[in-house]
Amino acid sequence: MATSERLERLIADEVGECCAGDVNDRLADLHALAERASVDGGERDVEALAALGSDTRYRIARLLAAADGDLCVCELEPLVDVSESAVSHALSTLTDAGLVTRRKEGKWRYYDTTERAEALLAGLDSTREVEA
Known part of the structure; x- marks a missing residue:
């Protein structure tokens, strides 16, 4: 199962439905999280x-x-x-x-x-x- 399919299922389970925009929003949030968690010299x-x-x-x-x-x-x-x-x-x-x-x-x-x-x-x- 592709990552985006699993993410769609997660979002649907959390909020009751899911569309491509929901997946894109969640991916943007996740990428922002990765940026915040990034440390120079890690x-x-x-x-x-x-x-x-x-x-x-x-x-x-x-x-x-x-x-x-x-x-x-x-x-x-x-x-x-x-x-x-x-x-x-x-x-x-x-x-x-x-x-x-x-x-x-x-x-x-x-x-x-x-x-x-x-x-x-x-x-x-x-x-x-x-x-x-």
Whole structure:
């Protein structure tokens, strides 16, 4: 069934009848909604949310946000129970998504969360249901 046929059926069920003008009006309203919902840089939002979509990356972001300062890969590895290369890969993904900063000091690389990561984590915390 074509989308417009389904839309016609929906409108008819809502208001009792439907004509081509009703469908065109609803489509115009829907396109206006899509414009209002559109965000410049939305791809970066999706990238940031996807970066937090892995247990390892989410745990690392949480650890970095809770730390008093930045941490090295070798400090994170024993806390997330994955290999050093997996931690490094997760940190690269988080860095690419703009959720983690990286600085090099000698042969060591240190990582910390960005304000964006901290805001996303705080948002999750504030909307989590409190268990009774």
